[in-house]
Amino acid sequence: MMTLISSIMISFIVPMLVMIIASILSKKSINDREKSSPFECGFDPKSSARMPFSLQFFLIAVIFLIFDVEIALILPIVIIMKTSNIMMWTASTMFFVLILLIGLYYEWKQGALNWAN
Template sequence: MISLIIPMIVVLIAMMFSKKLINDREKSSPFECGFDPKSSARMPFSLQFFLIAVIFLIFDVEIALILPIVIIFKTSNIMIWTKSTMFFIMVLLGGLYYEWNKGMLEWAN
């Protein structure tokens, strides 16, 4: 019985004299990787940056589609290969011209 009472008394005394508070400011605030968590969490989002990222993603996928064209060259008819490759590249250039004409590639207004 004494072996249970003495450790409980020691734990209670340690908790009473502890310097830690239950509502410690640092522990109750969220971890924000060095940023002040008390300021506004919302920052203005640049829609133009998003459009550039989407354009990059689309052209990145299209480059992945262009790479196998070189391998197909060996096994296909040269005329069909040339027409299909030129059509694909013209579609890409048409999309690039449209984006350029709409001003989507300009960084600053």
């Protein structure tokens, strides 16, 4: 019992010490404006170093991720069809597909699927 308590104490104390030492050693002593600005051959930058981010690209990427996860969730539904109650399987599958279709309709009405803009 004593070894369990000592191992739990060690597993809490050692990471805390490592985090404290890392936070002490990683502090910057001087915040210099030149060092924190983007490097451009020693001169002040002419324009912003950051490129504008396309919100349309972000929305399409999120929609792709949602439908990618949808496919990962639909694949096991076909496999469990043989081993489950057919009425419960049909109801749960239709409910899942209905939620996805409502989400697609919402994205369509919000204009996230318009490629022309």
